[in-house]
Amino acid sequence: MHIGPSGIAMMTRRQAETLRQQKYRAAKRAEFKLLEAELRYLEDYLARLRVDPHATRVVTVTRQNPYALALQVLKQHNKSLHEQVERRAKLAQLLSMWVASQRPQPCVRSQATWIQTTLLADPDARRHGHEWLSARVYHTALAAISSHPFGGEIDDYFRVQVHTTIDDDDDHANIAATEIHLQTTCFAPYQEIAKALWTLFHGIYFDTTAMASCAAIEQVHDHLVYHQSQNRGFGARVNRVMGQFEDPNRIVLTSSLVADDERFPVPQDELRAHGFGWISLERVTDSITLTRFSMLQFAPFNARGTASLEDIGRIYGKSAHGIEHRDSYIQHVRAAIETSTVQMRQALHTTLRQMIRESRQEAAAQQEQNYAATPS
Known part of the structure; x- marks a missing residue:
């Protein structure tokens, strides 16, 4: 009509x-x-x-x-x-x-804006900062899931990409950021995996160099915690806001590595890591979960500025030998990152399986105890 x-x-x-x-x-x-x-x-x-x-x-x-x-x-x-x-x-x-202190960020080469935020010392602003950072990573994760590098595939995948830049002071190539994507299928309910990972990450920080112990220094609520950890071997510190978001058939764990914190300024002799990432745990069936991990970690920095290529190589166990051939040296660092990430993934899988098994055993024992205590 x-x-x-x-x-x-x-x-x-x-x-x-x-x-x-x-x-x-x-x-x-x-x-x-x-x-x-x-x-x-x-x-x-x-x-x-x-x-x-x-x-x-x-x-x-x-x-x-x-x-x-x-x-x-x-x-x-x-x-x-x-x-x-x-x-x-x-x-x-x-x-x-x-x-207002954040500057526009065109691409990875010149670093990210919102993740370079400063956590203020004021308690109210600080709490809102934790919530904002965590929510920002969560929405970034949701937007990225539909265009994930592995697409609609459910097979196990693993990819490491090193982003390079040119230093302003000497026009030499340097590592600007490291991008890591993992995908695997776990044979356990996604809620069970999320609970185990949340418990696990309360005690350790998992990155591409080592598993370092961490401690919760601020807890906003049960699903939002601020952790601090330090890799003493390399003098690198990580301040991490960890959040958990539950959706229908999916749980997302977020990780925001804070660059600047008014309560914890960067000492002269310390490297500070910063970046962001997430773990998406998506239900396939009641006992099968598609697990996707993505992490973008920028080059660490200290009180003088961005870490040198030699400092970054040292973090991954590389000496300065051959550093005059910058492109080749960066590829060696990339290979070291990939090897270290594979080792950390295997260690994480082993620990996770053990935690889930122990949790199920405790639940079964508690169920038997409750059954025995029930009057016949």
Whole structure:
């Protein structure tokens, strides 16, 4: 059926009027709920005053003039609202300074913007920083899952890519970032694997050089923790925000390696790692999980700037021999990263299988104990 311009205009006006009515009713409902909350607050406050033996004078005033008490309570409530607004304004100012300090980032070669954020020392801004970083990695993971390097394949895959750049000071090639993608199929429920990985990563930091012990220094909530670990052999420190997000048939574990932290500045003799990554645990069946791991780790830096190629090679066990042939040396470092990653993957699989097996044994023993304690 054809609708002319006048009909379309009428439909548009009706839709606009319907939307206006919906907004009006929503505003009225919100106003009504606010008034209800205020009424309950005043009633509770009045009830407390009446049962308080030290509030006789106030009760007398209330009986003579109930509006005086209402005015007093409203003033106190108004004061608390003003204080809350001031706190939010301070937080907004801190966050705006934080966002303004980030510079646009065209590509990997010149480093990433949002992952180079600074965690502020202010407690409120710091908590929001943890949440923002974790959520940013999570949404990046969701956007990348559909265009994953392995596509729709479910076979085991493994890929390491080294991104290079040219140093500004000497025009020599250097490593800008390392990109790692893993895919494997695990024969266990995805919730069980996520629980084991979360427990495991509370105690260790897994990267391409070694498994280093770590400690939780700040816990926002059960699914958001700030860890700190150090590879003492190489003098490299990792400050990591770890988050967990649950979706239907999928759990995503996020990892944000924080570059700058006002509470933990970079010492002169320390290398600081930074980057981000995630583990996606996707249900295939009740007992089969497709596991995908992606990590983008930028070149570490110290108080003087980005680490040299010699420093990066030393992290992966390479001496400076042959470094004058930069491209060839970078390929040797890439091979060392790949070998180390394979070793860490095997160690992680072994540890994970053992944890799941022990967890199942404990659950079975607990079930038998509960069954034995049940009266026949």
